[in-house]
Amino acid sequence: MTTAVETLAPARALPSARPGTIRRRTHPLWFLLPAYGLLLVFFFLPTVFNFVYAFTDWSGFKAEINPVGVENFTQLTSDGTLFRSLRITVVYAVLVAIFQNVFGFGLAVLLERDTTVNRIARTFFLIPVLMSALAVGYIFQALLKSSGLLADTTWTIVVVALIHAWKWMGLSMLIYLAGLKSIPLEVTEAAHIDGASRWRTFWRIRVPLLAPAVTFNVATALLGSMNGFDIVQATTGGGPARTTEILNIFIYRTFGQGLFAQATTMSLVLFLLVALMAFPVVYVLRKREEVL
Amino acid sequence: MKRWIAIGAALTLGLAACTDPSASTTSGDTVATWADPTAELDGVKLTIWAAQNSNTVPKKVVEGFQQATGATVEIVTVPDPYEQSVQTKVATGDKPDLAFWQPTASMLTAINAKTNLQPLGEAPWLPSMDPALRDITGLLDGTRYAALVTSPAVEGVYYNKEVFAANGITATPKSFDEMIKLARDLKAKGVTPFHEMGADRWATQWWVQVQLADAAKAGLWDRINTGQDKFTSPAVVDTIKRYDALIKEGLFNSDIKTAKFEDQGTALLDGKAAMVVQVNSFFGQLQAKADTATLDRKIGFFPISPSGNVGTFIPDQSNALVAFKTGDAKRESAARQLLAYWMGPGYSDFVTDRNTVSLQTAVASPAGVPKALQDVHASLPTSVGSMQALAVANPDLYINLADMIAGTMTPDQVATATQDQFVQLAKAAGYLK
Incomplete structure (x- = not known):
C-alpha cells in the first residue's frame, strides 16, 4: 500500500515544482473543510472539553460551573477507588488482548485452507463480531448465572475477559487469515526446498511474517478493551464486590450521581492512560516488523 | 491561514458554550396560579417521564385528563437506571413537563430543583391530604417541589x-x-x-x-x-x-x-x-x-x-411527581393543572385503578388492598x-x-x-x- 503511493508520487509531481515542495493540487484545499469540520466538532472539541471540565466543579446539583484547579485530581488520587479501577482495567485489557489473539490466531491457522467447510466455519466465527455487545453480555449472564462463575471475586474478571475475547476473536481471525494469505508462496516453497519441516517453516517463516497483523490485532484488542464497558456492564455490572468494575463503569456510576466534573476527570485519566500505553505498545510492535 | 481562523473561531464558540445548558431557564419563583383542574387545554401537549416500574401508574389519570381537558399527554419510559438517565438528560437541557421522581431532599437536590423544577406551594389538593402525610416529604429547604400520589415506601x-x-x-x-x-x-x-x-x-x-x-x-x-x-x-x-x-x-x-x-x-x-x-x-x-x-x-x-x-x-420514584420549568408558561400551567386533576377529581379513579391506599381523608382506599400494604401504610405516621x-x-x-x-x-x-x-x-x- 505505502509503496504504491511512493512510486506514484514522483510521477504526479509537476516538473516546475521547486525542490523540497510537493505540488499535487488536483483539488482546491478547501475541499477538506467539511472533513476537518466534522473532525473538529466530533473529535477535537470533545477532547478539549474533556480537559476543561476536569478542572471545574460541574455537577448536576447547580447551574454554575466554576474552575477548581486540580482539586478533582487530588481528591481522586487520595481515594483508592480510582487506582483499583485502573488496575482492574489494565488487567482486563491485557487478558482480552492475550485471549483474543490466541483464539483468533488458532482459528486462522485451523481454517486457513479454502474448503467449503472452512468457509462456513469462518462465517460462523464472525457472527459474534456483528452481534450487539450488550446482547452477548446478557446471553452469557443468563448462561453462567447458575454456575457460580460470575460470583467468584477472583476469577470473574477472567471469565468476562474470555467473553469479550470470544466476541471479537472472529475479527482477529480475519486479520490473521489475511496475513497468512498474503505470505508469498515462493518463500515457503524455498524453505521447503531447503529442507525445513512444516513445523519449522510455520514457526520460523510464516509466523514472523505475520508481524504486521500481530501489531494491528494486539494494539486494537488491548487499547479497545481499555475503553470497554458494554460487555462487562451487561454480564456483571462490575460485580461481584466490584472486582470487575473497570474504569468506564466507575465513570458511568460517578456521572449518574451527578458528579459530572469528577466523571470527566476520570475519563481524562483514562484517555491519558490509553495514550501512554498506545505509544510504547505500537512502537515495540512496529520495531518487530522492521526485521522483515 | 484561513483554516487557522476557522479553527480559532470554532474553538472560541465552543468554549463560550462552556456553561451548563440546563441553566437557561426563564420563569421565576413567583407563587404559581392553579387553573381549574378540568379547564380546557385544546392543542396543549404534555410529556411525562416514567420508569419501567412506574409507566403504567398514570394511565387512568391521563385518560381522564385528556377527556376532560382535550390536552394530549404522552408517557415516555426512560430506561433504567432511571434516576441516572433523567439526570443526564436534564443536564444536557432535555426536560419533560412532568416526571416521576423520588421526592426526598437529596434527590431534589440531585436534580437541581431550585433551577429546574416548578415550586408547588399553595397546591389546591394539600388541604384534602391526610395531615400526617402532607409534609412527610417533597420539600427542599421549605419549598414544595413534588406531589406525593401514592403511599411512600x-x-x-x-x-x-x-x-x-x-x-x-x-x-x-x-x-x-x-x-x-x-x-x-x-x-x-x-x-x-x-x-x-x-x-x-x-x-x-x-x-x-x-x-x-x-x-x-x-x-x-x-x-x-x-x-x-x-x-x-x-x-x-x-x-x-x-x-x-x-x-x-x-x-x-x-x-x-x-x-x-x-x-x-x-x-x-x-x-x-x-x-x-x-x-x-x-x-x-x-x-x-x-x-x-x-x-x-x-x-x-x-x-x-x-x-x-x-x-x-423511604419515598421512591413511583410515589411522586415533579413539574419542570420548561420556559413555556402555557405548558407549565397545564402541567400543574394535570397534577391538580390527578390529586383532585381524578384521585378516586386513580386509587381504584391502582388498587392502592388513598392519601386523602375524603377518598376511601379500595377494598382489595392487601393487608400487609395496609399495615405498611398504617406505620407511616409514626415512622422516621x-x-x-x-x-x-x-x-x-x-x-x-x-x-x-x-x-x-x-x-x-x-x-x-x-x-x-x-x-x-x-x-x-x-x-x-
Whole structure:
C-alpha cells in the first residue's frame, strides 16, 4: 500500500515544482473543510472539553460551573477507588488482548485452507463480531448465572475477559487469515526446498511474517478493551464486590450521581492512560516488523 | 491561514458554550396560579417521564385528563437506571413537563430543583391530604417541589405467617433485639430466619437503616448533614458491625452472596426463610407471584427499630411527581393543572385503578388492598425518615455493604468509604463547605 503511493508520487509531481515542495493540487484545499469540520466538532472539541471540565466543579446539583484547579485530581488520587479501577482495567485489557489473539490466531491457522467447510466455519466465527455487545453480555449472564462463575471475586474478571475475547476473536481471525494469505508462496516453497519441516517453516517463516497483523490485532484488542464497558456492564455490572468494575463503569456510576466534573476527570485519566500505553505498545510492535 | 481562523473561531464558540445548558431557564419563583383542574387545554401537549416500574401508574389519570381537558399527554419510559438517565438528560437541557421522581431532599437536590423544577406551594389538593402525610416529604429547604400520589415506601420486616405459626410464634417482635432472639430460636429449630440478596445489593442498606431509626428520630441525619456526626461515628459503625455479626452467626440464607431480589420473594413465599427486611417494591414482587387472598394468608408486615416498632420511610420514584420549568408558561400551567386533576377529581379513579391506599381523608382506599400494604401504610405516621429522605446526599452505602457480605470490605472500611463519598456528593451539592 505505502509503496504504491511512493512510486506514484514522483510521477504526479509537476516538473516546475521547486525542490523540497510537493505540488499535487488536483483539488482546491478547501475541499477538506467539511472533513476537518466534522473532525473538529466530533473529535477535537470533545477532547478539549474533556480537559476543561476536569478542572471545574460541574455537577448536576447547580447551574454554575466554576474552575477548581486540580482539586478533582487530588481528591481522586487520595481515594483508592480510582487506582483499583485502573488496575482492574489494565488487567482486563491485557487478558482480552492475550485471549483474543490466541483464539483468533488458532482459528486462522485451523481454517486457513479454502474448503467449503472452512468457509462456513469462518462465517460462523464472525457472527459474534456483528452481534450487539450488550446482547452477548446478557446471553452469557443468563448462561453462567447458575454456575457460580460470575460470583467468584477472583476469577470473574477472567471469565468476562474470555467473553469479550470470544466476541471479537472472529475479527482477529480475519486479520490473521489475511496475513497468512498474503505470505508469498515462493518463500515457503524455498524453505521447503531447503529442507525445513512444516513445523519449522510455520514457526520460523510464516509466523514472523505475520508481524504486521500481530501489531494491528494486539494494539486494537488491548487499547479497545481499555475503553470497554458494554460487555462487562451487561454480564456483571462490575460485580461481584466490584472486582470487575473497570474504569468506564466507575465513570458511568460517578456521572449518574451527578458528579459530572469528577466523571470527566476520570475519563481524562483514562484517555491519558490509553495514550501512554498506545505509544510504547505500537512502537515495540512496529520495531518487530522492521526485521522483515 | 484561513483554516487557522476557522479553527480559532470554532474553538472560541465552543468554549463560550462552556456553561451548563440546563441553566437557561426563564420563569421565576413567583407563587404559581392553579387553573381549574378540568379547564380546557385544546392543542396543549404534555410529556411525562416514567420508569419501567412506574409507566403504567398514570394511565387512568391521563385518560381522564385528556377527556376532560382535550390536552394530549404522552408517557415516555426512560430506561433504567432511571434516576441516572433523567439526570443526564436534564443536564444536557432535555426536560419533560412532568416526571416521576423520588421526592426526598437529596434527590431534589440531585436534580437541581431550585433551577429546574416548578415550586408547588399553595397546591389546591394539600388541604384534602391526610395531615400526617402532607409534609412527610417533597420539600427542599421549605419549598414544595413534588406531589406525593401514592403511599411512600417503608423499610420494615415482611414475614411468613405460616412459618411463624408452625414454630409457635404468636406475636410479632416488639424491638430489634426481640426480633434477633426470635431469629435465634427459629435457627435452633432449623428454619432460616432471614433472607438477604447480596448479588442485587440494594436491600442491604435497610438493615443498617432500621437499626438507625431511633438515632434518626434524634436528629442523626441533621448532624451528619452538618458534619457534626459521620458514618464513621460509633452510632453508625456499630449498626454495620451488628449486621456483619448477624450474617457471620448464620442467621441468613446460606447463598447470601449470590442471592438476588427475585430469590428473596420466592424464599419468603415458600417459607424457606421466615423474614425479609424490605420496602414496598418487594411486596410488588410478591403480588406478581401470588394473589391477594394468598398474600393475606401468608405474608405479614411489622416495622422494627431498636426501641420498638418504628418504621423507616423511604419515598421512591413511583410515589411522586415533579413539574419542570420548561420556559413555556402555557405548558407549565397545564402541567400543574394535570397534577391538580390527578390529586383532585381524578384521585378516586386513580386509587381504584391502582388498587392502592388513598392519601386523602375524603377518598376511601379500595377494598382489595392487601393487608400487609395496609399495615405498611398504617406505620407511616409514626415512622422516621431514611437516609434517602433526610440526608442531603445519598452515598452508595448498599454497594459497600454488599462488598462486606462478599468479604472484600470490613465494617470499618464500609463506614469510611461511605463517609468519603457522602462528603464528595454533599460538597458538590453545596453543603459541607
